[in-house]
Amino acid sequence: MSEMLMLTSSDSIEIYRYEEKIRNSGRSFNWVLVRDTLRFLRKSKIRKSNLVSKYGLKLVTQYLNKLDDQEGYDTIEQVIIACLDCGDETNPKKLLEQLKSKFGKDSVRVQRIQALCYESNNQLAEALQIFESILKKYPSDALSMKRQVAIFKGQGNLNKAIQVLNAYLQIYMCDLEAWLELSSFHISYLSYSTALYCLEEVLLNAPINFVFYIKYAETLYCLGGSENYNSAIQYYTHSLELNSPTEMDKLDHPPTFLPAIYGIIMSIYSMCEEGHPLKESQLKLMEWAQNNLLIITKKYSSNDKLNLVKHFIDSTDIFNKD
Amino acid sequence: MTESPIVLDVEIRNWVVIPILIVLFIVSALKLNISKIMQINSGKPQDVEKTMQMQTINRVRRLVSFYNRIPQRSFFIRKSYLCGTTGSKTNKGILSSIAPVQEDSNPMNMMFANSMFTDPSGITDMLKGNIMHLIPQVTMMSWVNHFFSGFVACKLPFFPLTIRFKTFLQRGIEMGSLDVSYVSSLSWYFLCWFGSEGINAILLGDNMVSPDAQFLQSTIESGPPTQQTPIHKIYASEKENIEMIRYDSIMTNIEDRFLDNIQKKTSFDFNQINKNTINNNNNINNIKPKPIKSNLSNSKQSKRISYQKPSSLIK
Amino acid sequence: MKRGIAKIFCIIGISIFLHTVYSALQHRKYLRLTDQPFEGVPFDIVVECIISLFLFAWGIINSQFLIPIKASTHLAKKSFDSYDYRPNFTVFNHRGKYLNEILNK
Numbered sequence: 214m215s216e217m218l219m220l221t222s223s224d225s226i227e228i229y230r231y232e233e234k235i236r237n238s239g240r241s242f243n244w245v246l247v248r249d250t251l252r253f254l255r256k257s258k259i260r261k262s263n264l265v266s267k268y269g270l271k272l273v274t275q276y277l278n279k280l281d282d283q284e285g286y287d288t289i290e291q292v293i294i295a296c297l298d299c300g301d302e303t304n305p306k307k308l309l310e311q312l313k314s315k316f317g318k319d320s321v322r323v324q325r326i327q328a329l330c331y332e333s334n335n336q337l338a339e340a341l342q343i344f345e346s347i348l349k350k351y352p353s354d355a356l357s358m359k360r361q362v363a364i365f366k367g368q369g370n371l372n373k374a375i376q377v378l379n380a381y382l383q384i385y386m387c388d389l390e391a392w393l394e395l396s397s398f399h400i401s402y403l404s405y406s407t408a409l410y411c412l413e414e415v416l417l418n419a420p421i422n423f424v425f426y427i428k429y430a431e432t433l434y435c436l437g438g439s440e441n442y443n444s445a446i447q448y449y450t451h452s453l454e455l456n457s458p459t460e461m462d463k464l465d466h467p468p469t470f471l472p473a474i475y476g477i478i479m480s481i482y483s484m485c486e487e488g489h490p491l492k493e494s495q496l497k498l499m500e501w502a503q504n505n506l507l508i509i510t511k512k513y514s515s516n517d518k519l520n521l522v523k524h525f526i527d528s529t530d531i532f533n534k535d
Numbered sequence: 536m537t538e539s540p541i542v543l544d545v546e547i548r549n550w551v552v553i554p555i556l557i558v559l560f561i562v563s564a565l566k567l568n569i570s571k572i573m574q575i576n577s578g579k580p581q582d583v584e585k586t587m588q589m590q591t592i593n594r595v596r597r598l599v600s601f602y603n604r605i606p607q608r609s610f611f612i613r614k615s616y617l618c619g620t621t622g623s624k625t626n627k628g629i630l631s632s633i634a635p636v637q638e639d640s641n642p643m644n645m646m647f648a649n650s651m652f653t654d655p656s657g658i659t660d661m662l663k664g665n666i667m668h669l670i671p672q673v674t675m676m677s678w679v680n681h682f683f684s685g686f687v688a689c690k691l692p693f694f695p696l697t698i699r700f701k702t703f704l705q706r707g708i709e710m711g712s713l714d715v716s717y718v719s720s721l722s723w724y725f726l727c728w729f730g731s732e733g734i735n736a737i738l739l740g741d742n743m744v745s746p747d748a749q750f751l752q753s754t755i756e757s758g759p760p761t762q763q764t765p766i767h768k769i770y771a772s773e774k775e776n777i778e779m780i781r782y783d784s785i786m787t788n789i790e791d792r793f794l795d796n797i798q799k800k801t802s803f804d805f806n807q808i809n810k811n812t813i814n815n816n817n818n819i820n821n822i823k824p825k826p827i828k829s830n831l832s833n834s835k836q837s838k839r840i841s842y843q844k845p846s847s848l849i850k
Numbered sequence: 851m852k853r854g855i856a857k858i859f860c861i862i863g864i865s866i867f868l869h870t871v872y873s874a875l876q877h878r879k880y881l882r883l884t885d886q887p888f889e890g891v892p893f894d895i896v897v898e899c900i901i902s903l904f905l906f907a908w909g910i911i912n913s914q915f916l917i918p919i920k921a922s923t924h925l926a927k928k929s930f931d932s933y934d935y936r937p938n939f940t941v942f943n944h945r946g947k948y949l950n951e952i953l954n955k
Contacts, residue, residue, distance in 0.1 A: 224927050224928055224929055224932065225929045257928075257932070258932065258935065258937060259929075259932055259935070260935045260937075262946060262950070263949070263950055263953050263954075266950070267954065294937075294940075297942055298940065298942065298946050299946050299947065299949075299950035300942075300946055300947025300948075300950060301950070329942075332942055333942035333943075335943065352583050353582070353583045353586045356938060359938045359939060360938070362939060363938070363939045363940060363941055366939065366941055367941035367942065367943050383587070384583060384586060384587045384590065385586070385590055386587075386590050386591065386593075386594045387590050387593050387594055387597070390936045390938060390939070393933065393936060394936055394939050397934075409609075410609070410612075413605045413606075413609045416601070416604050416605060417594075417597045417598055417601050417602075417604065417605065418597060420601040420604050421921055421922055421925065422925050423922065423925060423926070424925070424928070424930060424933055425933075427930075428933075444606060444786065446790070447786040447789050447790070448786070450789045450790055450793045451604075451785070451786060451789055453793060454789070454792075454793055454796070455922045455925075456922055456925070456926045457796075457800075457922070458797070459796065459797060459800035460923075466927065469926050469927075469928075469929070469930065470926075472930060492790070494788075494790035494791045494794060495790055497790070497794055498790050498793070498794060501794065501797065
């Protein structure tokens, strides 16, 4: 388990702590703790369906009156979705009835949850029908449109999903999540250049998030060619600028820029393999990346991993090659 | 200097000061409830077109501010999509897609054209909101003014205030010699009105946003805010903004910049590396004309081709 | 520990400040009673006021966790794969059912 902690960042550490606490509380059900955990999960958007369906279900069935109104219903929705994610079908139905009796069948949100239940039950036609009826009433309901895309994706009908998502993005062109989804569709079709377009849109929407620069660089690397390797290096470096390694010692969690370092090493190596001349700054960067990778591995992981990393560096070395 | 204090009648406290407080509280509670009813009934109309326009503007603004994050080619693709290609008649760009509405010389008519006819619900919403706030206020003020004017209602405790507060605290009483800490009934009404907002929010907090309304609100985006300037004008100005951009990328020389930063901020030993690279200088020369293994590059090439194929298929 | 001390400093700072307010008021009252013109606040009150300001400022800064001002430090906390989970696009026909059974054993 400690290994896992090493590899992931602090958000996950926090949720791990919550989980540990909940599991250790044993028989006695600490509803405050569970509520806080669920709150944290809602905020950080981490997927922990098992945890939520197990403890959250108890929370909303036995302790609902202790939560305040608004949060209670949010929690019920969260628990329903988590239960569906875990393949549970009986409990969500009960909870859904509860919501129906409270808000009536006409509430859009309740209808949407109903459709989700249909989806998990594999009654896709019914689900689609519900979303269509919602869209007829509220033509700009973003969530319903997105769910339609998800249904097609679940069917494996990626072409249709891309089509619907394109139509959606015509309207909501600032939706970062949707652009990411579209890029993932295109990547699964191996059409990297189209995926790059989507990721550029993501970059414009979140210009300070280092993760998306790494994603963009990775896609560039996949496209191949010395030109693309070159710009991949640039984007990796920019992501390092945003998630700066200079403050590494002050962090209370393991660094999250390792993908960028690996990316730099691989891109420079591939560029070299292509026979493309390297700039001096790129050589320096390579040197720095190799050193830093070793330092981080020494600091945060075990010895056999260090050997692996050393081996990786040796095999991608461009300096001492004949 | 010191005056003998004015003795205020107890009846004033019982029949003026406290009633005003209570009435204010009741009125604000009523106001909240009525506005809630109106909100639910109004059922915000949603307009896909409007949403799209707002999103387009948003996207263009992002492009204008962060264009240097994306490669030059991608920037020009977007530019030609938004502004059209110069000289071409077919591609005018979506920013010029909206024809300007017939402009009228009369500004009043223009305002109507923009707000009334394009979005009549906007005006009714505005009216409703105004009525909700105006009517109770006017009636309350006239009520207070009519019944309780002409005498001092209460005295502020603690310390004396400066003379500047006189107009604020003693509205309705024109008496120069009166100490500032005495408050007239109309001013008392204003004080309570301003002060009670926070308390009402706490006391009526549960009723303020009923969960059902919230349940609906949080799911459906409220329509775009009604706006005054016509959309094609915003489009035109944004188009100008894009055309003014002279592209430059923050990615140029990024490696040098990054390494400089590292050198400045950490104790990372670059001398050693420099030595290494100097030692490797001949290595650099080695690397440049590195013998390309023909089979390797071939396989790479073929790989690349196979990568690009599907994209052309999908298009 | 340090946080506790800082909180005490806050309280002391506020109370000293209230004291300066009170003494300034007293001073004005005294001047009015003795029919002297008002020519600024006495020096000791000013000094007291400044001291209270510094005490309070130090206390308030140290009495709570401060969050780093750079947005990137917050983003750095997010795990890399959390961006691959897009709740609006989740699909339900996956292995979750079987994983859940194993996990609940």
